[in-house]
Amino acid sequence: MTAVIHTLPAVPGSRIAGMGHYRPERVVTNDDLAKTMDTNDEWIRTRVGIAERRFAAADETVASMGALAGGKALADAGITPDQVDTVITATCTADFQIPHTSTTIAATLGIHAPGSFDVNAACAGFCYALAAADQAIRTGNSRTVLVVGSEKLTRWINPTDRGNAIIFGDGAGAAVVTAADRPEIGPVAWGSDETQTRAIGTTDAGWIYQEGQAVFRWATSAIAPVAIRAAAAAGVDLADIDVIATHQANLRIIEAIARKLISAGVRPDVRLSRDIVTTGNTSSASIPIGLDRMREAGEARSGDLVLAVGFGAGLTFAGQVFRCP
Numbered sequence: 001m002t003a004v005i006h007t008l009p010a011v012p013g014s015r016i017a018g019m020g021h022y023r024p025e026r027v028v029t030n031d032d033l034a035k036t037m038d039t040n041d042e043w044i045r046t047r048v049g050i051a052e053r054r055f056a057a058a059d060e061t062v063a064s065m066g067a068l069a070g071g072k073a074l075a076d077a078g079i080t081p082d083q084v085d086t087v088i089t090a091t092c093t094a095d096f097q098i099p100h101t102s103t104t105i106a107a108t109l110g111i112h113a114p115g116s117f118d119v120n121a122a123c124a125g126f127c128y129a130l131a132a133a134d135q136a137i138r139t140g141n142s143r144t145v146l147v148v149g150s151e152k153l154t155r156w157i158n159p160t161d162r163g164n165a166i167i168f169g170d171g172a173g174a175a176v177v178t179a180a181d182r183p184e185i186g187p188v189a190w191g192s193d194e195t196q197t198r199a200i201g202t203t204d205a206g207w208i209y210q211e212g213q214a215v216f217r218w219a220t221s222a223i224a225p226v227a228i229r230a231a232a233a234a235g236v237d238l239a240d241i242d243v244i245a246t247h248q249a250n251l252r253i254i255e256a257i258a259r260k261l262i263s264a265g266v267r268p269d270v271r272l273s274r275d276i277v278t279t280g281n282t283s284s285a286s287i288p289i290g291l292d293r294m295r296e297a298g299e300a301r302s303g304d305l306v307l308a309v310g311f312g313a314g315l316t317f318a319g320q321v322f323r324c325p
Helices: 030-034 041-048 062-077 101-109 122-138 212-233 251-264 283-296
Strands: 013-022 026-029 052-055 086-090 115-119 144-152 170-180 189-192 200-202 208-210 243-246 305-312 316-323
Touching (some): 013 062, 013 283, 026 030, 052 170, 062 144, 062 170, 086 101, 086 122, 101 115, 101 144, 115 122, 122 170, 144 283, 170 283, 189 212, 212 243, 212 251, 212 316, 243 251, 243 283, 283 305
Parallel strands (some): 086 115, 086 144, 243 305
Antiparallel strands (some): 026 052, 144 170, 189 316, 200 208, 305 316
């Protein structure tokens, strides 16, 4: 009974060193959907703000798209596969229950024998995975973590279900998280609403369903306070936030959250991710895709303070503040 268990030396903090994303080539417009269901461009834009979305090809998988995004993130960070010791994938549409997606991505990228696991927190998944990466690094268990959010939602959507078929798309986003001399990723503010576990789910046939109005009311009332908690946990004034990167659920929800945050102290000139307009809702992939596309467009710059918040089925939510790579 005299043996003492030791822990690894703690690391001061972590940072996002690079990002990447992948969107499938196939563009599906609102007019395309109108050919197969009772809808039109105006109806879709008015309700969810989407003009087009991307659908994966038959031979594209959650793992293959995740590997493409992950490879771009590694290149952006200047990190080689042999430097990665951990791979974490956020997804709710995994190709298989087993094997898990992270190891398949690692194998594709030539990452040898990493610690690897998947996270399923639905649309909040990327923030959960980023928090896990940050914590693994700060406790000394990891040094370089590849975090991936990847979804092939079109496999789970009934193409005749107008309420859901207009919303979802496919794609992947990724971030490389490394050790840092000072924290550049703040503490996570996470949780769940156990009273609404069935607000979003799957039918017996395997199709995604959601109680749209209930989710809309919840998201527009509950999520801004989560983002405010994340900023407070990081010790950051809301006025210092440069970019808001929310889960791309619905343009009306995104803009409602932004208005509440501006009322609470975020600057009116804050840059807001509106990637849903041309990518659709890609669940756990939506935050990294949207933010990386803002980087490509010069709308998010290295060193910017980003406030990210994800929310979705569970109902789960999570947010944190971090520096843009």
